[in-house]
Amino acid sequence: MSAIDSLPPLREVIATHQLSARKSLGQNFLLDLNLTAKIARQAGDLTGCDVLEIGPGPGGLTRGLLAEGARHVLAVEKDQRCLPALQEIADAYPGRFEVINGDALEIDPLAHLTPPIRIAANLPYNVGTELLVRWLTPREWPPFWQSLTLMFQREVAERIVAQPGSKAYGRLAILAQWRAEARIVLSLPPGAFTPPPKVSSAVVHLDALPEPRFPADAAVLSRVVAAAFNQRRKMLRASLKGISPEIEAHLTAAGIPPTERAEQVSLEAFCALAREVAKA
Numbered sequence: 001m002s003a004i005d006s007l008p009p010l011r012e013v014i015a016t017h018q019l020s021a022r023k024s025l026g027q028n029f030l031l032d033l034n035l036t037a038k039i040a041r042q043a044g045d046l047t048g049c050d051v052l053e054i055g056p057g058p059g060g061l062t063r064g065l066l067a068e069g070a071r072h073v074l075a076v077e078k079d080q081r082c083l084p085a086l087q088e089i090a091d092a093y094p095g096r097f098e099v100i101n102g103d104a105l106e107i108d109p110l111a112h113l114t115p116p117i118r119i120a121a122n123l124p125y126n127v128g129t130e131l132l133v134r135w136l137t138p139r140e141w142p143p144f145w146q147s148l149t150l151m152f153q154r155e156v157a158e159r160i161v162a163q164p165g166s167k168a169y170g171r172l173a174i175l176a177q178w179r180a181e182a183r184i185v186l187s188l189p190p191g192a193f194t195p196p197p198k199v200s201s202a203v204v205h206l207d208a209l210p211e212p213r214f215p216a217d218a219a220v221l222s223r224v225v226a227a228a229f230n231q232r233r234k235m236l237r238a239s240l241k242g243i244s245p246e247i248e249a250h251l252t253a254a255g256i257p258p259t260e261r262a263e264q265v266s267l268e269a270f271c272a273l274a275r276e277v278a279k280a
């Protein structure tokens with residue numbers, strides 16, 4: 001019998017440990033172990049990797065990650081009620097699973113991890129987006145992680161992988177695609193979760209690129225993109241006026257018509273513009 005078979009079904013875990021879902025913690029659990037195994041498989045080859053999991057809850061995805069051969073899983077869970085359930089998993093996989101009880105937005109788990117590191121999580125959406133932005137904007141590139149496999153509200157997932165010319169295209173797409181390869185790997189209806197959320201979800205997988213797709217200074221690119229999309233309906237010569245008094249010349253030098261709107265500008269062109277602005 002494998003370690004995973006010795007563990008009770010997740011519905012039983014929830015009943016035994018009285019893990020009634022709390023809205024305040026964004027708790028929508030995945031109870032189908034076939035599904036959590038499928039998500040874990042999307043995280044890439046886990047053998048020889050440490051995996052950081054945020055918000056394991058009753059541990060469905062955790063089980064999948066361990067069964068897929070993760071060398072070590074470190075989980076950060078805010079809800080103390082989940083700890084006894086997670087201890088059962090730790091007992092079934094001696095030395096391979098560790099839990100930190102705390103808020104993922106406040107804890108720095110890096111000291112507990114050994115590269116190569118992959119990150120996997122089914123998190124409340126607001127926490128997920130905030131962590132994604134932090135993971136995509138480290139002080140140095142390449143980052144400490146090799147890949148991110150994260151559940152999002154479908155609409156947010158679409159913003160991460162969006163291409164120019166679409167409504168979903170904006171800061172998140174540029175941030176994610178500048179230094180990572182991002183794709184939607186799985187779509188899930190509300191009924192996949194207990195309790196079901198109001199909207200559909202999707203799993204996004206991001207592989208860190210060894211270096212940015214196009215050269216640019218991260219702070220300048222971020223400033224330009226923020227200004228451009230804050231007033232996305234305006235022409236760039238107007239929305240970017242505050243960036244530089246020479247903005248029309250910079251736009252032209254970057255090959256972007258000053259009358260263009262942010263939504264139409266490719267990542268490559270935004271990087272070219274950031275280089276022109278930085279040169280001045």
Ligand code: SAM
Nearest residue numbers: 025028029030055056057077078079103104122
């Ligand atoms: N991963 C589990 C699953 O797939 O069934 C649970 C998913 S549930 C959507 C989100 C989990 O994140 C809950 O267990 C919740 O307690 C936890 N959580 C919420 N906010 C958190 C935070 N700031 N830091 C760490 N965990 C958090």
